Amino acid sequence: MTSPALRVESDSGVTPDSVLEVWHRRKWVAVVVFVAVLAATITATKSLPDLYRASATVLVDRQEVSEAFVRPSVTAELETRIQTIHQRVTSRARLADLINRLGLYPELRGVVPIEVIVERMRRDIQLQLKGVEQSTGRTTTISFSVGYSGRNAQSVADVTNMLAGFYVEENTSSRARQAAKTAEFMSGQLAEAKRALDAQERQTSEYTLRHTDELPGQLQANLAAIERLNTQLRLNGEYQLRMMERRERLEREPAPARSAAPAAEPSPEAELARLRQQLAELRRRFSDQYPDVRRVSAEIAAVEEHLARSANSVAPPTASSDTSAHDKALEAGDDELKSLKEQEASLRRMIADYEARVESAPRRQQEIQELSRGSDMTKERYQTLQKQYEEAQLAAKLEQGQNVEQFRILDPALPPLSPAAPNRFWLLLMGLVGACALAVGAVVVVERFDTTFHDADDLRAFADVPMLVTIRQVATKAAARRRRFQRALVAASVVVALTAVVAGTYYLAKGNEQLVRMMVRGAA
Numbered sequence: 001m002t003s004p005a006l007r008v009e010s011d012s013g014v015t016p017d018s019v020l021e022v023w024h025r026r027k028w029v030a031v032v033v034f035v036a037v038l039a040a041t042i043t044a045t046k047s048l049p050d051l052y053r054a055s056a057t058v059l060v061d062r063q064e065v066s067e068a069f070v071r072p073s074v075t076a077e078l079e080t081r082i083q084t085i086h087q088r089v090t091s092r093a094r095l096a097d098l099i100n101r102l103g104l105y106p107e108l109r110g111v112v113p114i115e116v117i118v119e120r121m122r123r124d125i126q127l128q129l130k131g132v133e134q135s136t137g138r139t140t141t142i143s144f145s146v147g148y149s150g151r152n153a154q155s156v157a158d159v160t161n162m163l164a165g166f167y168v169e170e171n172t173s174s175r176a177r178q179a180a181k182t183a184e185f186m187s188g189q190l191a192e193a194k195r196a197l198d199a200q201e202r203q204t205s206e207y208t209l210r211h212t213d214e215l216p217g218q219l220q221a222n223l224a225a226i227e228r229l230n231t232q233l234r235l236n237g238e239y240q241l242r243m244m245e246r247r248e249r250l251e252r253e254p255a256p257a258r259s260a261a262p263a264a265e266p267s268p269e270a271e272l273a274r275l276r277q278q279l280a281e282l283r284r285r286f287s288d289q290y291p292d293v294r295r296v297s298a299e300i301a302a303v304e305e306h307l308a309r310s311a312n313s314v315a316p317p318t319a320s321s322d323t324s325a326h327d328k329a330l331e332a333g334d335d336e337l338k339s340l341k342e343q344e345a346s347l348r349r350m351i352a353d354y355e356a357r358v359e360s361a362p363r364r365q366q367e368i369q370e371l372s373r374g375s376d377m378t379k380e381r382y383q384t385l386q387k388q389y390e391e392a393q394l395a396a397k398l399e400q401g402q403n404v405e406q407f408r409i410l411d412p413a414l415p416p417l418s419p420a421a422p423n424r425f426w427l428l429l430m431g432l433v434g435a436c437a438l439a440v441g442a443v444v445v446v447e448r449f450d451t452t453f454h455d456a457d458d459l460r461a462f463a464d465v466p467m468l469v470t471i472r473q474v475a476t477k478a479a480a481r482r483r484r485f486q487r488a489l490v491a492a493s494v495v496v497a498l499t500a501v502v503a504g505t506y507y508l509a510k511g512n513e514q515l516v517r518m519m520v521r522g523a524a
Contacts, residue, residue: 041431
């Protein structure tokens with residue numbers, strides 16, 4: 001059933017008189033709702049715990065020595081390293097030690113596991129990077145702030161300073177550790193490269209010693225040796241032909257014929273002169289160990305011995321002596337021819353050996369190039385690693401001297417003078433506005449769902465039958481008692497409800513830091 005008052009308002013609109021009538025009828029509803037909301041707001045504002053927040057600024061000091069001269073071993077981005085350090089600082093072991101040492105969160109210790117308290121402390125720690133924008137559009141971090149929120153001002157400042165110190169210590173130790181590990185790694189790589197280089201050089205040296213005569217550098221010497229041996233082989237052939245002709249001549253001329261015509265043969269003195277001239281010519285071209293030199297020397301010795309015997313002997317040579325000399329000459333010729341053939345075979349073997357060396361030179365050159373290529377690559381890698389190792393050692397020394405990028409506490413945290421949250425004035429103001437809005441809303445809701453007639457005009461607007469007369473309500477003692485009882489009951493109910501609201505708000509807001517963080521943006 002539609003309320004007559006609402007229908008009248010819909011027909012005639014909201015007027016100040018109608019508003020006053022509604023106020024007179026529903027003022028206690030509005031007052032109760034307003035007082036309840038305002039009391040709950042005041043209770044919550046007074047009961048919520050104070051949260052203090054302290055912050056310390058850590059400055060990033062850049063490397064003092066120019067990176068053009070010394071390249072640092074730590075090349076990771078600063079933002080990445082800060083986040084890595086943050087994870088180490090907020091590790092469970094470190095935060096648990098800090099909680100036990102400073103006695104943080106006494107209301108939670110012994111009630112919940114330590115993992116829960118550590119997670120709570122992680123949420124209370126704030127890390128904020130501060131940077132400047134470069135011409136390239138990229139923001140470079142120059143500092144960062146470490147913040148911590150808690151219920152005790154002095155404890156908050158102490159924790160914040162300890163956390164900032166952790167960041168500084170962790171950065172220094174991690175950089176020194178990374179630089180030392182880099183130098184150690186480069187040392188191992190350098191030693192491995194040195195072993196590989198030594199093995200390559202040893203292999204090349206062994207190969208060179210094993211094939212010394214076949215190397216490309218010996219090609220000209222081998223060709224010259226082949227030419228010299230070919231010349232000796234040609235002269236050997238000529239000497240063999242000459243010896244064979246001489247032997248044939250001796251075989252065709254018997255001893256008596258030679259004794260009958262001794263004047264046809266040259267004199268021993270002329271033969272000795274000819275042999276000496278031939279020996280001088282051979283010595284200009286060959287050494288004393290050359291077969292022709294030795295042969296001519298033997299012939300000279302034989303002629304000189306013959307001349308000596310001729311000088312000591314007065315009697316002319318007989319036919320038997322001539323025959324003996326003839327046989328000896330044949331035997332000497334055979335021996336000489338045999339020696340020349342042996343020399344020829346030796347020369348041919350030597351020529352074949354030198355030719356094999358010349359033919360192997362291109363293959364040896366290719367193998368030497370392959371060995372040299374591998375050795376050059378290994379040597380280049382060794383030199384590169386040696387340079388990197390020296391840079392790593394220098395970077396490690398700089399890390400030890402703290403001449404590289406370091407963190408320095410610029411502004412330590414101080415105990416805050418006033419809490420960061422909650423903002424009680426803002427809460428009271430919002431509670432007052434909310435109380436007024438809820439009071440108005442309660443009046444509208446109650447008025448909308450009220451279907452009773454409050455005066456004759458409401459009845460006249462609802463019914464089409466004309467009213468003849470209005471009768472004023474007759475007050476009786478029973479009705480008065482009943483009305484007073486109802487009012488007392490409503491008043492007691494209101495008091496109980498207000499008390500319950502205040503008690504519930506106090507129970508909910510007392511020491512509830514999470515509620516403060518939810519209600520006040522930016523308090524954490």
